[in-house]
Amino acid sequence: MDTGRCGLWCLVHLQRSLLYSGTLYSLYDYRLFWLFEMEKNDCNPDGWLTANFEPEAVVVGGGDTPNHPLMRKWLEHHPRLVCCDGTANQWQDSWQEPWQIVGDGDSIAPAVHEKYKDIITIYPEQETNDQTKAIHFIHEKAPDIRRIAIIGSTGKREDHTLGNISLLLEYQKLGLEVRMYTNHGVFIPCCDTTTLHCPKDTAVSIFNFTATHLSSEKLAYPIYDFTNWWQGTLNQTLADDFTIHAQGCYLVYLAYSNQKERE
Amino acid sequence: MDTGRCGLWCLVHLQRSLLYSGTLYSLYDYRLFWLFEMEKNDCNPDGWLTANFEPEAVVVGGGDTPNHPLMRKWLEHHPRLVCCDGTANQWQDSWQEPWQIVGDGDSIAPAVHEKYKDIITIYPEQETNDQTKAIHFIHEKAPDIRRIAIIGSTGKREDHTLGNISLLLEYQKLGLEVRMYTNHGVFIPCCDTTTLHCPKDTAVSIFNFTATHLSSEKLAYPIYDFTNWWQGTLNQTLADDFTIHAQGCYLVYLAYSNQKERE
Known part of the structure; x- marks a missing residue:
């Protein structure tokens, strides 16, 4: 087991080294590493969280x-961690080294800048925030990546x-599949009719942006063309999958299985 | 000073006792107590936070x-604290006793229920959440109260x-003046043209609900008829007041003076 882990570790590092040389973007695939790490299933008791969505970055x-x-598992092992600007200052020893650091550069500590100068990309314009700069970096520089998980993007200032x-x-x-995982649940952007899988009785909220003709299957409370955020909150699944019918875009929030009630 | 504080304390308790008897709602006024507590201004370094808005509950x-x-000052001294349901379970000794506990009753611990049974109001219906039940209680039972601060309503589950x-x-x-104070800033619901006062360089975000013809004075970036939440974020005041012109309703978020940047 240790030998296998070591071999895999070397393989991953070899892959990363080659990646840095810019020659193997298209061949880079961490799925073996991922399956190895996930085989015990100790970090994803809610397996549905990544069903059909193993993030590539x-x-x-x-x-x-x-x-x-x-x-935490992603932070410790995922080979393509993209760090938003000054977030790199708080990097912890137990975490995987960042793959890239992207932002406006205004909050990266000098020591961090020196250490990671080869993987820092600065977009100085202030029209977009650091999260968006990170996404645009991936979209432009690593177009093979489509599935992106965003973490550490909620909390602190509510705006x-x-x-x-x-x-x-x-x-x-942009054609990307993105999900935002928070400490309490996951946000999934959706357009038009969508079927999602998660356990019966999962707490679900739906935030409407541009959708009309909203209706649902296998949700406890009927949905409609919401015009205020609170109207779509505190619903619940009645089966292991549910469907939202709509024309247009909306956000689905699924609470983790231990987060059904207000703590 | 001690005598004055004691006398004032007794007065406040006398007022509260009379309030419980239901006879003096209209005469109840804690402003003297409030001014006394606030005279050192040690709890409100950002005095603008309550300018023209000293909450009555x-x-x-x-x-x-x-x-x-x-x-924290409100939790320790405000005479009209309304506790949302199970929040009462976490009440701390240093805090003022709740004035009322309102909710669906499903999360109030038996010991808390026994201790506070005279001030608990249960609305069992599940169409509204506990925060809304508390607001409706105030609106119906204490119609003299118009200015309400809501605290402890953000964080944890994002939905x-x-x-x-x-x-x-x-x-x-409902005709109420409400503000939501979080650990990082304050949300102020507004309709039509509004002028607000806060220090120059305060971080401001505006979230549009039904407003059209949005424009601004004394904000760093021009505003427009936002259709997505992010569009109104990360603005900044250019003076000690600013004005938003609009037809319809929107939310203004003002960050506290030490919260301009992402921590």
């Missing part, structure tokens, strides 16, 4: 420190949190 | 524990947070 923001086991959440819909327009 | 939710000095924030606009429709 993980963007780490400067909000609340991610504390769900799944996110940042609201902005970050709503930007998921913009990233989706 | 404070609703305490079960989200993140309020840690701003102003909110609860989004719902709670958006409900401010519903409470405003």
Whole structure:
């Protein structure tokens, strides 16, 4: 087991070294590593959290420190961690080294800048925030990546949190599959009719952006064309999957299985 | 000084006793007590936070524990604290006793229920959340109260947070002046043209609900008819007041003076 882990570790590092040379983007695939790490299933007791969505890159923001086991596992092992600007200052020894650091550069500590200068990309313009700069970096420089998990982007200032959440819909327009995992649940941007899988009795909230003709199957409370955020909150699944019919875009929030009630 | 404080304390308790008898709602006024407590101004370094808005009741939710000095002062001294359901279970000895406990009753611990049974009001219906039940209680039972601060209503599950924030606009429709104070800033529901006062360089975000013809004075970035949450974030005041022109309703978020940047 130790030998296998070591061999795999070397393989991953070899892959990363080759990746840095810029020659193997298209061949780079960490799925073997991922399956190895996930085989015990100890970090993803809610297996549905990543069903059909194993992220190819993980963007780490400067909000609340991610504390769900799944996110901690990503921080410790995922080979493509993209760090939003000054978030790199708080990097912990137990975490995987960042793959890239992206932002406006205004909050990266000098020592961090020196240590990671080869993997830092600065977009100085102030029209977009650091989370969006990280997404744009991936979209432009690593177009093979489509599935991106965003963590550490909620908590602290609530206006940042609201902005970050709503930007998921913009990233989706770029053709990316993005999900925002928080310490309490996951936001999934959706357009038109969507079927999602999660255990019966999962707490679900739906935030409407541009959708009309909203209706649902297998949710406890009927949904409609919500015009205020609170109207779509505190619903519940009646089966192991549910469907939302709509024309247009909306956000689905699924609470983790131990987060059904207000703590 | 001690005698004065003692006398004032007795007066406040006498007032509260009379209030419980239900005969003196209209005469109840804690302003003297409030001014006494506030005279040192040690809990409200950002005096603008309560300029023209000294709350007549404070609703305490079960989200993140309020840690701003102003909110801690309310928890320790405000005579009209309304506790949302199971939040009462976490009541701390240093806090003022609740004035009322309101909710669906499903999370109040038996010991708490026994201790506070005279001030508990249960609305068992599940169409509204506990925060809204607390607001409706105040609106119906204490119609003299118009200015309400809501604290402890953000943090933890993000769908609860989004719902709670958006409900401010519903409470405003009841004729109430409500503000939600978080550990990082304050949400103020507004309709039509509004002028607000806060120091130059305060971080401001605006979340549009039904407003059209949005424009601003004395903000760093021009505002427009936002259709997504992120569009109105990360603005800044250019003077000690600013004005938003609009037709319809929107939410203004002002960050506290030490919270301009993402921590």
